[in-house]
Structure formats: structure tokens, C-alpha cells
Amino acid sequence: MFKTIKTSQLQLFAMLAAMLLIVVFFSIATDGAFISPRNISNLIRQTAIVGVLAIGMVFVIISAEIDLSVGSMMGLLGGIAAILDVWFNFPILLTVLVTIAAGLALGLFNGWWVAYQRVPSFIVTLAGMLAFRGILVGLTDGATVAPTSGSLAVIGQSYIPSGWGMSVVGLLCLGLVAKVYARRKARKHHGVQNQGAKFEYSKALVAVLVLLGLLFILESYRGIPTPIFILGGLILMASYVAKRTAFGRRLYAIGGNIEATRMSGVNVERTKMMVFGFNGMMVAVAALILTSRLGAGSPAAGNMAELDAIAACVIGGASLAGGVGAVFGAIMGALIMASLDNGMSMLDVPTFWQLIVKGMILLLAVWLDVKTKKAQ
Amino acid sequence: MTQPLLDMRGIVKSFSGVRALNGVSIQLDAGEVLSICGENGSGKSTLMKVLSGVWPYGSYEGEIFFAGNLVKASTIRDTEALGIVIIHQELALVKELSVMENIFLGNELGSFARLNDEAMHRRTTELLARVKLNVLPDTPVGELGVGQQQLVEIAKALNKNVKLLILDEPTSSLTTTEIDILLNIVSELKQQDIACVYISHKLDEVLALSDWVTVIRDGDHIATKSAAQLTQNDIISMMVGRELDELFPREEHDIGDVVLRVKHATAKQSGANRAQVEDVSFELRHGEILGIAGLIGSGRTELMQCLYGSYDGEYQAEVELEGQMVTIRSQRAALEVGIAMVPEDRKRHGIVPIMSVGRNITLSVLDQYSSWLGGVNEDKENHDIDDYIAQLKVKTASADLSIKNLSGGNQQKAIIAKCLLTHPKILILDEPTRGIDVGAKYEIYKLMFTLVKQGMSIIMVSSELSEVIGISDRVLVMHEGRLKGQFDHQGLTQEMIMNCAIKEGVANV
Numbered sequence: 001m002f003k004t005i006k007t008s009q010l011q012l013f014a015m016l017a018a019m020l021l022i023v024v025f026f027s028i029a030t031d032g033a034f035i036s037p038r039n040i041s042n043l044i045r046q047t048a049i050v051g052v053l054a055i056g057m058v059f060v061i062i063s064a065e066i067d068l069s070v071g072s073m074m075g076l077l078g079g080i081a082a083i084l085d086v087w088f089n090f091p092i093l094l095t096v097l098v099t100i101a102a103g104l105a106l107g108l109f110n111g112w113w114v115a116y117q118r119v120p121s122f123i124v125t126l127a128g129m130l131a132f133r134g135i136l137v138g139l140t141d142g143a144t145v146a147p148t149s150g151s152l153a154v155i156g157q158s159y160i161p162s163g164w165g166m167s168v169v170g171l172l173c174l175g176l177v178a179k180v181y182a183r184r185k186a187r188k189h190h191g192v193q194n195q196g197a198k199f200e201y202s203k204a205l206v207a208v209l210v211l212l213g214l215l216f217i218l219e220s221y222r223g224i225p226t227p228i229f230i231l232g233g234l235i236l237m238a239s240y241v242a243k244r245t246a247f248g249r250r251l252y253a254i255g256g257n258i259e260a261t262r263m264s265g266v267n268v269e270r271t272k273m274m275v276f277g278f279n280g281m282m283v284a285v286a287a288l289i290l291t292s293r294l295g296a297g298s299p300a301a302g303n304m305a306e307l308d309a310i311a312a313c314v315i316g317g318a319s320l321a322g323g324v325g326a327v328f329g330a331i332m333g334a335l336i337m338a339s340l341d342n343g344m345s346m347l348d349v350p351t352f353w354q355l356i357v358k359g360m361i362l363l364l365a366v367w368l369d370v371k372t373k374k375a376q
Numbered sequence: 377m378t379q380p381l382l383d384m385r386g387i388v389k390s391f392s393g394v395r396a397l398n399g400v401s402i403q404l405d406a407g408e409v410l411s412i413c414g415e416n417g418s419g420k421s422t423l424m425k426v427l428s429g430v431w432p433y434g435s436y437e438g439e440i441f442f443a444g445n446l447v448k449a450s451t452i453r454d455t456e457a458l459g460i461v462i463i464h465q466e467l468a469l470v471k472e473l474s475v476m477e478n479i480f481l482g483n484e485l486g487s488f489a490r491l492n493d494e495a496m497h498r499r500t501t502e503l504l505a506r507v508k509l510n511v512l513p514d515t516p517v518g519e520l521g522v523g524q525q526q527l528v529e530i531a532k533a534l535n536k537n538v539k540l541l542i543l544d545e546p547t548s549s550l551t552t553t554e555i556d557i558l559l560n561i562v563s564e565l566k567q568q569d570i571a572c573v574y575i576s577h578k579l580d581e582v583l584a585l586s587d588w589v590t591v592i593r594d595g596d597h598i599a600t601k602s603a604a605q606l607t608q609n610d611i612i613s614m615m616v617g618r619e620l621d622e623l624f625p626r627e628e629h630d631i632g633d634v635v636l637r638v639k640h641a642t643a644k645q646s647g648a649n650r651a652q653v654e655d656v657s658f659e660l661r662h663g664e665i666l667g668i669a670g671l672i673g674s675g676r677t678e679l680m681q682c683l684y685g686s687y688d689g690e691y692q693a694e695v696e697l698e699g700q701m702v703t704i705r706s707q708r709a710a711l712e713v714g715i716a717m718v719p720e721d722r723k724r725h726g727i728v729p730i731m732s733v734g735r736n737i738t739l740s741v742l743d744q745y746s747s748w749l750g751g752v753n754e755d756k757e758n759h760d761i762d763d764y765i766a767q768l769k770v771k772t773a774s775a776d777l778s779i780k781n782l783s784g785g786n787q788q789k790a791i792i793a794k795c796l797l798t799h800p801k802i803l804i805l806d807e808p809t810r811g812i813d814v815g816a817k818y819e820i821y822k823l824m825f826t827l828v829k830q831g832m833s834i835i836m837v838s839s840e841l842s843e844v845i846g847i848s849d850r851v852l853v854m855h856e857g858r859l860k861g862q863f864d865h866q867g868l869t870q871e872m873i874m875n876c877a878i879k880e881g882v883a884n885v
Binding site: 240247250261324 | 706712730739740745749752798
């Protein structure tokens with residue numbers, strides 16, 4: 001009966017199980033070094049950039065489009081941030097704002113071609129992939145722009161002071177429980193049937209425990225890395241947008257059946273352009289984190305990052321046919337990819353093997369998805 | 377006694393319990409033309425799909441003998457090998473390829489490594505001469521007119537040594553000259569002992585061309601008669617000859633002043649030389665159900681698309697809604713002025729299949745629930761969803777179920793709910809009951825009367841004449857893009873509509 005709910009839950013469980021399997025395997029293989037606080041801190045810091053990119057990408061994929069320009073765009077935006085910072089000594093806040101505005105503009109540019117000029121997004125963003133990289137190399141003359149200022153380093157390299165981190169996570173946990181309570185009350189008020197109280201609260205409890213456990217591990221190293229803090233904020237914001245806003249709803253509808261959505265009076269062109277604009281802003285955030293972490297703007301930065309982002313979305317259950325996908329899934333996908341990278345590096349697996357394994361995992365994930373859908 | 381070339385015996389074909397064909401038998405000798413007539417949806421196409429192998433042997437009851445042998449086809453290729461070739465209304469040519477490449481597509485001459493272009497070229501020239509098409513074999517098909525493309529299709533069929541040619545509405549998009557050429561070719565094929573099954577709404581062609589005429593109605597074989605004994609009126613009365621029954625729960629309702637006035641509506645695909653809607657003007661009154669009848673391709677749907685802003689070519693119309701001139705260039709604009717539409721193609725234009733029933737229902741009005749930070753107030757939304765699901769009796773286990781799991785009738789009700797949530801003044805229903813079971817049909821009719829009693833005005837496009845007469849207050853008939861007739865429902869018969877929709881001649885507006 002509740003087929004859709006079941007499959008999405010199944011997918012979630014499969015992903016969590018895969019994650020658990022990866023963690024257990026690498027923990028044993030590395031004699032526990034994989035789950036040391038220092039490594040976990042590193043691992044999720046590595047996830048931050050692909051994670052932010054995946055958030056933007058999953059919106060694009062849900063609307064049944066693709067963005068191949070993300071890697072080059074991240075390189076270009078990172079280069080712009082570095083140039084503003086190093087060459088022009090812009091104050092950090094202005095650098096951030098200008099970079100994000102530039103990201104929005106590039107995204108809207110892509111979106112305009114896709115939505116209003118009806119050029120397939122594959123082509124538009126393939127063109128962007130080439131052109132953005134070209135602009136970057138032209139701007140920087142092919143040289144690295146360095147060193148960036150200490151204030152820019154805060155974005156990618158610092159840690160949140162533990163008092164702040166703990167109180168924010170604490171609030172988050174309280175918020176989670178309060179939300180479950182409020183929803184149950186509202187449903188009761190409207191006469192809608194509630195799921196079992198035990199089930200709903202224990203789900204919230206698991207989330208709280210995971211958050212607190214993560215906080216504990218991170219605090220026992222150096223605290224919450226700032227990029228993760230940013231990623232966390234973006235996850236909350238993007239999940240809200242995808243699930244709770246009219247914009248998000250229309251996005252899924254467009255991916256599910258663009259013609260029917262248009263017939264329903266939705267401005268599908270504008271919505272699509274906004275999706276690309278949003279993606280551009282996410283790329284800008286990722287670019288800021290990247291430049292800050294590298295301490296430099298490099299002409300090769302972000303090479304092939306779009307493929308990581310797409311892979312993360314797809315492993316996280318998004319369908320390239322559109323209409324299906326979730327922010328949380330994409331983040332899990334990014335985490336799985338980063339864990340594989342990190343674990344294999346720790347085990348000194350040669351790079352070529354790492355590529356092969358990642359490729360096969362991607363294939364396997366989609367194959368499983370296709371299989372389970374057919375089995376229905 | 378000689379065997380007939382084609383002998384279909386007692387063909388029965390059901391789709392999920394609904395009988396589309398109910399024991400149809402036809403016989404045909406080599407060199408004869410048989411026309412099949414019937415209303416839209418009467419089962420003509422299904423019969424041809426059975427004959428051509430689209431529906432494989434075993435998926436229908438009854439037997440088909442071709443040249444004395446039982447046909448056990450499992451694909452179209454099997455029947456083509458026997459010499460049965462169907463040419464569909466929508467031509468199956470690849471526009472980018474040349475005439476020659478199209479004729480030999482899938483049957484190329486030569487070896488795997490190298491095509492024998494010379495032989496194919498020679499053969500194409502011969503075939504083109506047989507169908508009297510004076511073009512070079514290398515001409516890209518896209519450069520030919522529709523009539524010429526039709527002839528290429530026939531040449532392609534001849535290349536497969538066709539013994540029985542099925543033509544499904546071949547002349548619906550042709551000009552008069554093109555039609556004459558095509559009819560001539562069919563007559564010549566007759567001389568060459570090729571049999572032909574001809575499907576057309578154009579009864580003058582039917583009578584001029586055929587030896588036999590078979591009439592099908594609601595899947596039943598009504599009669600097969602020699603064309604020489606028939607008149608157009610005979611055929612029409614056999615096509616519709618059914619009594620109106622209790623299927624249509626007409627309820628009295630008051631009809632008020634004019635609410636919508638459409639003048640000079642014209643619509644044309646860019647690049648086409650024939651307009652799909654040509655200078656159509658009509659009025660709609662408050663609380664009225666206006667039926668629009670006409671054959672498929674007569675411009676009914678396109679006229680509605682102009683009103684709803686969804687026509688994908690060039691169109692213009694003066695639209696006056698409640699005394700105000702309105703311009704409708706998009707679906708959004710239509711909904712804003714108070715015009716909602718339930719589209720003809722439910723799957724393509726109606727539902728978002730993977731979304732839930734509830735989410736589909738509220739898709740047009742999400743802004744109504746937007747609150748702080750653009751968030752959707754889901755409690756308010758769910759309240760409306762439950763309300764409309766109950767009101768329209770949408771049968772679903774839950775509002776959260778994917779809409780694709782619902783039956784056609786319930787999907788249709790959900791789409792109507794989506795339209796009603798926008799509180800339209802005018803509701804357009806394009807083929808509202810197509811592919812829907814009788815029970816759901818009845819409920820939709822009931823609903824329509826409830827709505828007009830509340831003061832809404834409804835335009836209903838339908839191919840089912842009984843429905844048009846049974847539900848509408850007034851009926852417009854369209855023919856080749858123009859408004860050809862206007863009738864009050866009282867005293868209106870299906871024959872009158874059919875006559876108006878099929879026969880060439882003076883308008884009756």
C-alpha cells in the first residue's frame with residue numbers, strides 16, 4: 001500500500017547499513033585508527049566541500065537536469081575569492097558576499113540558457129565547464145594566487161569554540177524533540193492519524209544520540225570544524241526548502257512531470273532558473289571553503305568535482321530521471337565517498353585502485369536501485 | 377469454393393475487464409477494399425492492432441486466417457512477413473533520412489559490412505514509379521509534404537511484398553489534391569490484386585473506394601454490407617444507432633448571462649500551412665455546460681488550449697471574461713483570471729505520477745498555503761486535501777499514496793480537485809471520461825451538475841456523442857478547425873452531430 005514510503009525508507013536503511021559496513025571494515029583494517037577522533041574530524045572536514053556541492057546538485061538533479069560546470073565554477077569562484085583577498089585586500093565579509101553573488105550570477109546564467117532558451121543542461125553546463133575553467137586560467141595567468149589572508153583562513157581551517165558548538169548542538173537536539181512533539185499535537189488537532197509515539201520519539205532519539213556522539217568525538221579533538229558547521233547549517237536550510245516550501249514542492253513536481261506541472265500553472269521556467277541560481281550559490285560556498293583550506297586560488301582547483309557531487313547524489317538515492325532525491329541522501333552519499341577515500345588512503349591503497357573501487361561502488365549503488373524498483 | 381485472403385473470426389479483445397472488441401468477424405478477398413467505420417473509440421484501432429500483430433496471438437480470443445493459414449503473430453514483424461502492412465495515422469518515417477533509406481530501413485540490401493546502394497537505388501526508383509511519386513530517392517523525407525510522405529509509406533509497404541495494406545485515417549491531414557492521388561493509388565493497387573483495409577471518417581471516400589463497409593459500434597460488429605447498397609446516412613445511423621439510456625443524470629439548473637465571449641480564435645503551428653483553429657467565435661453562459669463535439673483533429677482540443685494558454689504554436693483570440701478583455705498567454709494567466717482545465721492526456725499533462733494524490737491536488741495552489749519563509753502550511757494543506765478527496769469521492773487508501781497507483785477514474789477526480797481548488801469561474805474538461813469505468817463516469821457527470829448549480833460554467837470536449845448530448849446544454853460542432861454547427865440539446869440526435877462533423881458542406885451556425 002505505502003509503496004513510496006517503503007522504498008524511500010528502504011533506501012535510507014540501505015545507505016545507513018552501507019555506511020556502517022564501511023566504518024566497521026576500515027576500523028578493523030586500520031586497527032581503530034579510522035575511528036580515532038582526529039581521523040573522524042578529518043574525514044568529515046573532507047566531506048564538507050563535496051557535501052555542499054551535493055546539496056546544490058541534488059536540487060538540479062531532482063528537477064531532472066544536470067550541472068557539469070560545478071567543478072570549473074568552483075575553481076573560478078575560488079580564484080575570484082583569492083584574487084579579491086590577495087590582490088585587492090578586500091575585507092573578508094565583502095569577499096564572501098561578492099563570491100556568493102558571483103556564484104548566483106553564474107548559476108542563473110546556466111539556468112537562463114536551460115530554462116528559457118531550452119538548450120539541454122548537459123550542453124549548457126558542458127560549455128560552462130570549459131568556459132569557466134578558461135576564464136579562471138585567463139584571470140590568474142595560470143599561476144596560483146597566494147597566500148590568502150588569515151581572516152579568509154577562518155572559513156576553512158578554524159574550529160568553532162567549544163561553548164558555542166555545544167550550545168548550538170544542544171539547541172538542535174531540543175529542537176528535534178520539540179518538532180516531533182509539535183507535529184504530533186498539530187496532527188491530533190487536525191484529526192490526522194499519528195504514527196506510533198514510541199516509533200517517532202525513538203527516531204528523534206537516535207538522531208539526538210548521533211549528534212551528541214559526533215559532538216563528543218569532535219570536541220575531544222579540536223572542536224567542530226567551521227566548514228562542518230557551515231555544512232550543517234546548509235543541510236538544515238536546504239532540507240527545509242526541499243521539503244517544506246512551495247518552491248521545493250514545485251521542484252519535485254517539475255522533475256516528476258514537467259508538462260503536468262506547467263499545466264498546473266507553475267512557472268516552470270523561473271523555478272528551473274532559480275534551481276541553477278541556488279546551485280551557483282552552493283558552489284560559491286564550497287569555493288570559499290576550498291580556497292580557505294588551500295590558502296590559495298589554484299587554476300586547477302575543483303577539477304572533476306562535479307563528478308563527485310553527482311556520484312554523491314546518485315548514491316544517495318537521487319534519480320537522474322528527476323523527481324526523486326533528498327538532501328540528506330546526497331550528504332550520506334558524499335560521506336560514503338569521502339569515507340572510502342579516507343579509509344583507502346589510510347590503508348595505502350594505490351590511487352588507481354581507489355578510482356576503480358569508487359567507480360564500482362557508484363555502479364553498484366545505481367544497479368541496486370534499478371533492481372529494487374523493478375522488483376516492485 | 378475459394379478461400380478469402382483474410383478471414384477474422386469472432387475477435388474478442390478485453391482491456392482489464394472492459395471489452396473493446398466483442399466478436400468481430402471480417403472477410404476480404406485479394407484485390408478488394410474493405411472500409412471500417414465507427415465512432416472514435418468504437419474499437420476500429422484495436423481491431424487493426426489485433427490484425428497487425430501489435431496485440432500478439434493469445435492476447436485475444438478468436439482466430440485470424442490469412443491466405444488459409446492460422447496467423448500466430450507475436451510481433452508486427454511476423455505479420456509483415458506474411459504481407460500484412462499497416463500505415464498509421466502518425467507516419468513512421470525518419471525525417472532526417474532519405475526516401476531510399478526510409479524504404480529500406482531494417483531491410484537494407486547488401487551485406488553487414490557494405491550496403492548495396494546501387495540495388496536499393498534501382499528498386500526505390502521502381503517503387504516510386506509504382507506510387508507515382510516524382511522525387512529522387514535521395515531526397516530527405518522531411519522535405520516532402522504529408523501526402524508525399526504517405527506515398528513513401530506505401531512504397532515501403534510495396535517493398536515488403538504487401539498483400540494486405542491497412543490504411544488508418546490516411547487522408548485526415550491531406551489536401552484535396554493529395555487525397556485524389558492517394559485514392560488513385562489505392563485503386564491501382566486493387567488492380568494488382570492487393571487487398572486494402574481502409575479506415576476513415578470521410579464517408580464520401582469510403583463509398584467511392586470500397587467494395588465492402590463494416591460498421592463497428594462499442595466493440596460490436598454491427599454490419600458488413602456492400603458499399604454499392606449504402607448511403608452516407610445509412611452508415612451514420614449504423615455508427616451511432618444507440619438509445620440514450622440512464623447513464624446521464626441530467627439535473628435542472630439555471631443558465632444566466634454570458635460569462636465568456638470568445639471572438640476570432642485562430643491557432644496555427646509555426647510553419648504549418650493549415651490552421652488548426654480558424655476564426656472560431658462562441659459564447660458561454662453562467663451555469664451552462666457547453667459541449668464541443670467534432671472528430672479527432674477537428675481543432676477542439678487546440679481551441680481549448682488557446683483558452684487555457686497552453687497551445688504550443690501561434691494563436692490569437694479576443695477573450696472577454698465577465699465583461700473584461702483578458703489576455704491569456706500562459707496556464708498561470710488562465711488560472712489567475714479563473715479558467716481551469718482538465719487536460720485530455722491524463723498521463724502526460726494531468727498527473728505527476730510519482731507524487732502523492734494529495735500533493736498532486738494542491739500543485740496549482742501552493743501559494744495559498746505559503747507562510748513564514750515560504751514554508752507550506754501542511755496542516756492547512758492536508759485539511760483541504762482531505763476535504764476534496766471526500767467531496768469528490770476519490771477512492772484512495774491514503775492521500776499519501778502515489779497517484780500512479782490509482783485507477784483512471786480516481787486520477788481524473790484528483791485532477792478535477794486540483795482545478796476546483798483554484799476556484800475557477802470556468803472549468804474546461806477535455807475528454808473528461810476517456811478510459812474511465814461507468815461508475816466513475818456517472819460520478820463525474822453528477823459532479824458537473826453540482827458545479828454548474830453553484831454557478832460555475834463548464835466547457836466539455838468529448839468524442840462520445842452520447843455524452844455530449846446527455847450532459848451538455850448546448851453543443852458546438854467543429855470541423856477542420858472551424859465552428860460548423862451549434863445545437864440546443866433538446867431534440868438533438870447523434871446523427872445530427874455526426875452529419876455536421878463528418879460531411880463537407882455549409883455551416884449551420
